[in-house]
Amino acid sequence: MTRPQIAKEKNPVFGTGILQGMWVTMKNFIDSYFKKADQGGIFTIQYPEELCRISENSRNFPFLVYDAAPDSPRCTACGICERECPTKCIHVEMAKDTAGKPLRKPAVFEIDYGLCMNCGMCEDVCPFDSIFMDRVYEIAGRDRTKDMLIGKDALLKPNAYFQKIRPKDAADIDARRKAAEAKKAAAARPATPPDAGGTAS
Amino acid sequence: MNPAMSFLDSIFVNLKLWTLNLIGHFLPGWAVILASIVISGVVILCLGPVIMMYLTLLERKVVGRMQNRYGPNRVGPWGLLQPIADGIKMFTKEDIVPTNADKVIHLLAPIVIVVPALMVFLVVPFGRDMTAADLSIGVLYFIAVSSVTTLPIFMGSWASRNKYSMIGGMRTAAQMISYEVPMTLAVVPVIMMSQSLSTASIVNAQEGLRWFVFTPWGLAGFVIFFICTVAECNRPPFDLPEAESELVAGFHTEYSGMKFALFYMAEYMNAFTLSAIAVTLFLGGWQGPFLPSWVWFFTKTFALIFAMIWFRATFPRFRVDQLMGIAWKLLLPLTLVNMLVAGLWYFIPGITGWVGAAVILAVSFLGLTALNKPVIPEKRVYLLEN
Ligand code: SF4
Numbered sequence: 019m020t021r022p023q024i025a026k027e028k029n030p031v032f033g034t035g036i037l038q039g040m041w042v043t044m045k046n047f048i049d050s051y052f053k054k055a056d057q058g059g060i061f062t063i064q065y066p067e068e069l070c071r072i073s074e075n076s077r078n079f080p081f082l083v084y085d086a087a088p089d090s091p092r093c094t095a096c097g098i099c100e101r102e103c104p105t106k107c108i109h110v111e112m113a114k115d116t117a118g119k120p121l122r123k124p125a126v127f128e129i130d131y132g133l134c135m136n137c138g139m140c141e142d143v144c145p146f147d148s149i150f151m152d153r154v155y156e157i158a159g160r161d162r163t164k165d166m167l168i169g170k171d172a173l174l175k176p177n178a179y180f181q182k183i184r185p186k187d188a189a190d191i192d193a194r195r196k197a198a199e200a201k202k203a204a205a206a207r208p209a210t211p212p213d214a215g216g217t218a219s
Numbered sequence: 220m221n222p223a224m225s226f227l228d229s230i231f232v233n234l235k236l237w238t239l240n241l242i243g244h245f246l247p248g249w250a251v252i253l254a255s256i257v258i259s260g261v262v263i264l265c266l267g268p269v270i271m272m273y274l275t276l277l278e279r280k281v282v283g284r285m286q287n288r289y290g291p292n293r294v295g296p297w298g299l300l301q302p303i304a305d306g307i308k309m310f311t312k313e314d315i316v317p318t319n320a321d322k323v324i325h326l327l328a329p330i331v332i333v334v335p336a337l338m339v340f341l342v343v344p345f346g347r348d349m350t351a352a353d354l355s356i357g358v359l360y361f362i363a364v365s366s367v368t369t370l371p372i373f374m375g376s377w378a379s380r381n382k383y384s385m386i387g388g389m390r391t392a393a394q395m396i397s398y399e400v401p402m403t404l405a406v407v408p409v410i411m412m413s414q415s416l417s418t419a420s421i422v423n424a425q426e427g428l429r430w431f432v433f434t435p436w437g438l439a440g441f442v443i444f445f446i447c448t449v450a451e452c453n454r455p456p457f458d459l460p461e462a463e464s465e466l467v468a469g470f471h472t473e474y475s476g477m478k479f480a481l482f483y484m485a486e487y488m489n490a491f492t493l494s495a496i497a498v499t500l501f502l503g504g505w506q507g508p509f510l511p512s513w514v515w516f517f518t519k520t521f522a523l524i525f526a527m528i529w530f531r532a533t534f535p536r537f538r539v540d541q542l543m544g545i546a547w548k549l550l551l552p553l554t555l556v557n558m559l560v561a562g563l564w565y566f567i568p569g570i571t572g573w574v575g576a577a578v579i580l581a582v583s584f585l586g587l588t589a590l591n592k593p594v595i596p597e598k599r600v601y602l603l604e605n
């Protein structure tokens with residue numbers, strides 16, 4: 019095995035290297051006025067006025083998706099995410115009707131953003147395609163216990179929002195859900211007449 | 220020079236004269252003389268800190284641009300109020316004095332360091348007839364006063380009772396005393412040629428476009444002098460006394476709040492006055508066509524300050540041995556050669572002297588750098604067999 023020899027810098031006169039270095043910084047200085055960010059100019063983004071372009075894969079905090087209306091979310095309050103969350107920052111309570119029968123939707127759904135470590139485990143385990151990772155970042159609060167505890171109303175966001183922030187994932191999931199629904203409907207139809215007959219007799 | 224230009228040229232001088240005339244109507248003669256001193260003094264005392272404040276902004280902006288960022292741009296338009304915000308912050312900060320510090324000297328050092336920085340302003344010719352005190356020994360005064368800066372820095376570092384401060388102070392002493400020597404010797408040819416130690420008459424000797432920098436010895440002297448000034452005011456790449464990466468903050472480690480700000484003020488005022496003196500000695504001072512004299516002066520001075528900032532954005536810090544080596548083994552012999560060359564240039568007129576001087580300088584530069592070439596040992600490569 020031979021290593022590549024380090025090329026020796028050849029500067030005939032003492033000081034030319036210094037001048038070369040100075041030219042580099044001078045070029046940067048001039049470019050910062052006349053060039054665009056992608057050509058060597060300044061690429062600072064002036065934050066409150068302009069926002070960073072976020073890549074589609076960026077994700078941080080979870081939110082809940084609803085299809086038609088916020089009072090009929092996809093979440094069935096099964097509690098899997100609550101159990102799987104490594105930091106135990108999700109709290110789910112199932113809603114019950116007046117008779118005390120479970121309604122398969124959450125009455126309380128809270129996530130403590132102050133505790134959440136953005137791992138995305140909840141998104142992975144949810145069997146009902148309900149919880150997904152969001153990309154909100156302007157969520158600073160004054161009180162850790164109050165402002166960082168996000169309730170159900172704030173967590174629920176329409177599917178359109180999900181399609182907007184993560185179009186690819188949303189399209190995949192929508193397609194899968196549609197297929198599953200169609201399959202369910204197809205499975206249900208042939209079973210209906212005998213079943214219907216059965217109930218009639 | 221047309222009347223409008225000469226009006227602009229002497230606007231500050233005339234302003235002062237009008238004020239003095241006005242005072243002369245009401246007050247006796249001695250009061251007018253006193254007022255004349257006070258006016259110049261007040262102008263300089265205001266000029267120093269204001270220049271310092273905006274130099275910090277300029278530095279941050281320019282260094283930012285060179286590093287592909289904007290620099291401060293939030294406080295006021297283009298960040299113009301940033302120095303004021305910084306000043307307020309500095310005033311409101313807690314002043315911490317270490318328990319074991321020598322309290323009196325610790326307090327005194329930042330106050331004393333501003334004094335020589337301000338005193339040098341006195342002999343700077345800002346424009347035609349705009350020297351606050353045209354001393355006949357102006358250059359000598361500048362050299363003497365500016366070298367006092369070492370003392371307060373060392374006072375501060377000693378009084379802090381902190382080893383980082385101590386190392387920083389030691390380095391300052393070594394560095395400043397070393398660079399004093401070539402700096403002073405680089406000025407000698409200028410004094411030889413202009414046959415005066417007064418800054419105003421040195422500028423007068425460069426009438427028209429006969430700036431000293433356009434001669435071989437002047438160019439060499441200017442480069443040496445400028446390198447030494449950068450070292451004198453502890454600016455990168457000669458910022459060993461306050462090397463952040465090794466010494467926390469060097470000699471001002473134990474200073475906070477306004478005391479710290481005073482050290483900074485002295486540093487920036489030194490950067491300004493040293494550039495101004497370099498302009499006076501080599502770049503023709505306020506001499507220049509078309510524009511009013513003080514515009515020329517400030518343009519040239521800020522060009523030199525820009526160069527200092529440019530150095531800071533470009534170069535990494537020297538090692539201590541390299542620092543000393545450059546001062547004693549390269550700059551000092553070069554200045555000696557330069558003095559000889561200046562004499563030759565003076566006595567051999569015309570193109571012969573010019574070319575001869577240039578050749579001698581070039582040869583001695585190449586010879587000195589060749590002699591100074593460090594021995595770089597052959598890179599050893601250990602091959603791992605199998
Ligand atoms: S992202 Fe991770 S930590 Fe945050 S709520 Fe989901 S499972 Fe819990």
Ligand code: SF4
Nearest residue numbers: 093094096097099144
């Ligand atoms: S978000 Fe998903 S996993 Fe969590 S409770 Fe609702 S349905 Fe279950």
